[in-house]
Amino acid sequence: MGNRVTIVDVAERAGVAISSASAALNGRTGVSDKTRARVRAAASDLGYVASLRAKSLSAQRAFAVGLVVERAIDVLEADPFFGAFIGGIEEVLAAEGYALVLQMASKADEAMQRYRDLSANRRVDGVFLNELLVDDPRIMLLEELGLPAVTINSNRVPGVPFPSVRQDGTQAIHDVVGLLARQGHVRIAHVAGPVRFVHSRARRRAWSAAVAEAGLREGPVFTGDFTYESGWRAAAKLLRADVRPTAVVCANDLMAVGFLMHALELGLRIPEDVSVTGFDGIALGTYVRPTLTTVKTAPRTLGAAAARGLLAAIRGENVADVDIPPAQLVVRESTGAPPVSA
Amino acid sequence: MGNRVTIVDVAERAGVAISSASAALNGRTGVSDKTRARVRAAASDLGYVASLRAKSLSAQRAFAVGLVVERAIDVLEADPFFGAFIGGIEEVLAAEGYALVLQMASKADEAMQRYRDLSANRRVDGVFLNELLVDDPRIMLLEELGLPAVTINSNRVPGVPFPSVRQDGTQAIHDVVGLLARQGHVRIAHVAGPVRFVHSRARRRAWSAAVAEAGLREGPVFTGDFTYESGWRAAAKLLRADVRPTAVVCANDLMAVGFLMHALELGLRIPEDVSVTGFDGIALGTYVRPTLTTVKTAPRTLGAAAARGLLAAIRGENVADVDIPPAQLVVRESTGAPPVSA
DNA sequence: TTGAAAGCGCTACCAA
DNA sequence: TTGGTAGCGCTTTCAA
Numbered sequence: 001m002g003n004r005v006t007i008v009d010v011a012e013r014a015g016v017a018i019s020s021a022s023a024a025l026n027g028r029t030g031v032s033d034k035t036r037a038r039v040r041a042a043a044s045d046l047g048y049v050a051s052l053r054a055k056s057l058s059a060q061r062a063f064a065v066g067l068v069v070e071r072a073i074d075v076l077e078a079d080p081f082f083g084a085f086i087g088g089i090e091e092v093l094a095a096e097g098y099a100l101v102l103q104m105a106s107k108a109d110e111a112m113q114r115y116r117d118l119s120a121n122r123r124v125d126g127v128f129l130n131e132l133l134v135d136d137p138r139i140m141l142l143e144e145l146g147l148p149a150v151t152i153n154s155n156r157v158p159g160v161p162f163p164s165v166r167q168d169g170t171q172a173i174h175d176v177v178g179l180l181a182r183q184g185h186v187r188i189a190h191v192a193g194p195v196r197f198v199h200s201r202a203r204r205r206a207w208s209a210a211v212a213e214a215g216l217r218e219g220p221v222f223t224g225d226f227t228y229e230s231g232w233r234a235a236a237k238l239l240r241a242d243v244r245p246t247a248v249v250c251a252n253d254l255m256a257v258g259f260l261m262h263a264l265e266l267g268l269r270i271p272e273d274v275s276v277t278g279f280d281g282i283a284l285g286t287y288v289r290p291t292l293t294t295v296k297t298a299p300r301t302l303g304a305a306a307a308r309g310l311l312a313a314i315r316g317e318n319v320a321d322v323d324i325p326p327a328q329l330v331v332r333e334s335t336g337a338p339p340v341s342a
Numbered sequence: 343m344g345n346r347v348t349i350v351d352v353a354e355r356a357g358v359a360i361s362s363a364s365a366a367l368n369g370r371t372g373v374s375d376k377t378r379a380r381v382r383a384a385a386s387d388l389g390y391v392a393s394l395r396a397k398s399l400s401a402q403r404a405f406a407v408g409l410v411v412e413r414a415i416d417v418l419e420a421d422p423f424f425g426a427f428i429g430g431i432e433e434v435l436a437a438e439g440y441a442l443v444l445q446m447a448s449k450a451d452e453a454m455q456r457y458r459d460l461s462a463n464r465r466v467d468g469v470f471l472n473e474l475l476v477d478d479p480r481i482m483l484l485e486e487l488g489l490p491a492v493t494i495n496s497n498r499v500p501g502v503p504f505p506s507v508r509q510d511g512t513q514a515i516h517d518v519v520g521l522l523a524r525q526g527h528v529r530i531a532h533v534a535g536p537v538r539f540v541h542s543r544a545r546r547r548a549w550s551a552a553v554a555e556a557g558l559r560e561g562p563v564f565t566g567d568f569t570y571e572s573g574w575r576a577a578a579k580l581l582r583a584d585v586r587p588t589a590v591v592c593a594n595d596l597m598a599v600g601f602l603m604h605a606l607e608l609g610l611r612i613p614e615d616v617s618v619t620g621f622d623g624i625a626l627g628t629y630v631r632p633t634l635t636t637v638k639t640a641p642r643t644l645g646a647a648a649a650r651g652l653l654a655a656i657r658g659e660n661v662a663d664v665d666i667p668p669a670q671l672v673v674r675e676s677t678g679a680p681p682v683s684a
Numbered sequence: 685t686t687g688a689a690a691g692c693g694c695t696a697c698c699a700a
Numbered sequence: 701t702t703g704g705t706a707g708c709g710c711t712t713t714c715a716a
Contacts, residue, residue: 006709017687022711032685049462053404054709056395057692064443082425090446094456099465102444104432120391123441176374179384213620228629285628287570287603348693359703364695374701394694538701 005046010146011231014042025050053070064099065089065310066124067231069266070131071104080282081299089128096311098125098257098275112141113335119145123222125314128152128306129162147315150306154198163319165306169199170206172295173249175329176277177210179293180247183337188315189219189245191234191255193226203251224255239266239274245273246338253278253285253294256309259290281330288335297327344426347388362365367392405677406433406441407652408466412473413420415447422624423641431470438653440467454483461487465637467656470648472502474540480539490655492648496540503662507648510668511541511621512548513569514637515591517671518619519552521635522589525679527617531561531587533576533597535568545593545621561587566597573600581608588616588680595620595627595636602630602676613678639669 011021016035022033024039031112042048051095056062069082071144086100093100101124105111115138118124126148129138139160142149151164190207195199204221211218222237223232234301235258238245244262250256256278260270268274278285292303301324312319345628355362357434358377366373373381384390387412398404409431411424428442435442444464445454457480460466471480480503484491493506522530532549534543546563553560564579566572573592577600580587592598598620602612609615620627623638643666655659 004709008709018710019712020442020686023686026711028711030685051399051709052463052465053395053398055711057393057399057694057708058710058712060395060692060711068694082398082423086444087446090444094445099443099445101427101441102432103441105434106431116576117391123394131695169582228625257629260629264631283570284629285601286628289603289606290373330686346693349695350693360694361704362698362702365702368695370696372701377701393693396708398694399692399710400694400696566703578694 005048007048007050009044009046010039010048010052013046014038034188047317061314062123062125063097064101064124065093065307065314066101066113066115066118066127067130068103068105068114068127070108071106080284081280083305084299085130085303088300088305089307090303091300092307092311098311101299107138109173112137115141115147116145119147122215126150126310127297133196134198134201135273138318148310150309150313152302152306155202156240163309163313164290164321165302165324166321167297167302169203169295169297170326172212172327172329173203173206173279174213176249176293176295177207177214177337180210180249180275180277180327180333181214181216183275183335185247185338187219187243187245187247188216189238189248190221190251191231191238191248191259192223193251193255194223195223200251207249211324220262225256226252228254228258231255231260232262233258235259235262235266239263239268244274246337247277248274249277251279253280253292255283256292257288257293258306260290270334273339275335275338277335279327281327285332293332294330295327295334296330298324301325305311312330346393346395347390347449349390350390351551352390353386355388356380359632361562363423376615389628390658398593403656404444404465404467406466406567407435407649408443408445408460408469408657409472410445410447410456410459410460410469412450413448422626423622426641427537427645427648428473430642430647431649432645433642433647434649434653440653454479456489457483457489463487468492470652471496475538476540476543480541490652492651492655492661494644494648497544497617504532504653505655506663506664507644507651507665509563509639509644509666511545511637512668513637514669514671515545515548515621516552516555518591518635518637519549519556521555521671521673521677522591522617522619523553525617525677526566526587527680528558529585529587529589530558530563531575531580531581531590532563533590533601534563535563535593535597537565539668540594549591561589566593568594569599570600573597573602574604575600577604581610588614589619589677591619592614593621595622595634597623598627598628598636602632602634609623614679617677617680622670627674635674635677637669638672640666642666 007021011018013199021039103114105114129149130152149162150342153166154164192204222234230305258278260276278292278294281294285292285294305322306326309319349363353360363381366378445456447456471491471493474496491503491504493507496506534546564576598618602618620634620636623636627634627636647664647666651661
């Protein structure tokens with residue numbers, strides 16, 4: 001344990017000063033090619049790997065970034081977003097010698113505390129701001145803390161000092177509604193996410209605008225919480241109304257599947273009696289019957305872009321907002337022409 | 343940034359030596375109560391938080407542990423195990439001031455390299471060994487590296503120097519088979535996981551033993567890879583045989599659901615024509631119709647126990663293997679009496 | 685281009 | 701019980 005190879009050993013073996021060894025190893029200029037080669041050889045002979053601890057302390061960087069997932073922990077199970085998102089993050093982080101510190105919080109104030117700690121003990125050099133709230137308190141907190149950050153899928157808000165990495169879903173939702181309208185649907189409902197989320201609002205606005213654009217009146221809106229159960233409840237509510245919507249655009253797949261399953265349970269046929277669409281493009285949507293028409297997002301690509309943006313922000317670069325290619329409509333079996341009686 | 347409060351400031355304000363401040367703050371003995379109180383007050387006045395970087399370097403600990411998830415990254419999406427497992431880990435880590443470093447690898451040798459790096463640059467103090475293989479090369483690697491570890495859900499292998507944290511599923515699989523046998527099933531098939539996994543084998547052995555115990559002959563075995571698709575393929579294979587099994591015990595829920603959906607697609611009724619059972623207890627099993635009879639595991643509890651074990655191992659304690667309460671049979675709709683003709 | 689040395693902020697040893 | 705002080709292993713001036 002204590003017999004670890006340090007830069008001192010490397011310098012000694014190469015017959016140079018420690019500072020030269022450091023410069024050589026880190027690709028800094030000011031060392032002759034000969035010296036650099038000798039140092040490199042010595043390092044590889046000795047199997048030298050720099051201690052991240054010492055490096056962190058002296059370089060004043062943690063070489064790690066943080067992701068705080070705020071979620072009632074049981075709910076996380078059903079949310080496949082993070083797996084792929086984290087995969088994308090890791091992909092670029094690993095290449096840069098950075099690591100991901102993953103934290104979990106079940107409530108908002110707990111999450112705030114995690115950010116505070118992460119900053120106070122300097123465990124990370126920057127963080128991801130996922131699932132933004134309207135007037136998200138984390139923004140101001142991180143600004144105060146001076147911790148670099150990137151926001152994920154937020155709108156470009158003027159006051160916010162952090163770059164945003166997004167995948168637009170607006171166009172795809174327009175496509176969804178357009179598809180339904182062309183199929184003859186007139187009463188198109190929406191199952192929304194909690195209003196506090198920026199992306200819930202964006203999806204609802206997109207639905208709203210698309211419906212108007214199609215020359216239709218807005219159907220009823222049910223506000224869920226992105227869970228299967230709330231999709232189920234949405235069906236109970238919307239399908240029991242005197243005049244049923246013939247199509248329901250849901251703000252995520254899990255709610256759409258909950259809705260769909262309950263509709264089937266009520267004896268309705270999909271899409272003959274009611275069309276259902278989701279958002280996300282999770283695998284579950286292909287397991288159910290009928291398979292779910294949805295908007296396919298790219299969490300992995302998003303994660304990679306977010307990581308690149310965050311690393312750039314940490315390096316102090318002036319990073320612009322980035323938009324990855326927009327989400328795409330994927331038409332499957334849960335959408336079709338409305339009942340003629342409607 | 344540079345104006346960070348350090349222990350020097352705290353010591354100065356409290357009018358004591360740095361070493362005393364350190365001792366006081368860390369609850370070490372050898373400081374008077376009065377001094378300790380003064381130091382604590384000074385620290386809180388100043389909003390002092392120790393720098394993890396300096397602490398790490400001097401204490402020779404990273405205050406972080408690693409989890410390397412080895413998975414074809416797209417597959418991860420559908421696997422809800424890790425969300426809850428990580429939740430459990432985080433729960434105990436956070437309380438101890440430790441953090442979780444999450445890494446991803448898509449192939450085995452890539453994963454090995456991640457462990458090697460984690461150890462070489464000393465990013466973590468220990469790691470979780472999940473999804474153990476038979477003769478897992480990671481064991482020897484970590485032993486060589488001298489990195490503390492705990493194995494998750496492995497068998498107690500004599501040669502392995504790491505404590506194991508497990509949840510037994512054997513009894514529950516016996517219960518599954520017992521249930522089926524009592525219902526009159528005689529041909530009970532198994533959809534297994536890849537043979538290289540320790541837990542695949544354990545589940546298969548449990549099925550095998552339980553079938554024998556029920557006085558039955560083993561039904562056919564299909565080896566899948568824990569994906570929905572492989573469950574689907576299993577159905578294609580097993581249900582097309584001349585003599586169909588009347589019940590199928592799957593090694594995880596995702597395969598069970600794939601099997602179930604395909605069986606339905608083939609026009610079979612469940613459980614009237616064929617009973618299907620899973621293992622894991624994921625939410626998906628309650629979304630499908632019929633709902634899935636399964637063995638419910640507790641990944642969250644497992645994660646918490648694993649984290650406790652790992653921290654103890656890091657502290658150098660001699661930690662015993664721990665078994666959390668066993669997985670439980672959950673009977674739902676996908677099991678019932680076999681067809682009379684069978 | 686090279687090397688000596690001063691930190692980075694903390695822990696822990698050893699005298700006092 | 702207290703207070704110096706020598707590391708921990710690296711980066712980064714600043715002279716030579």
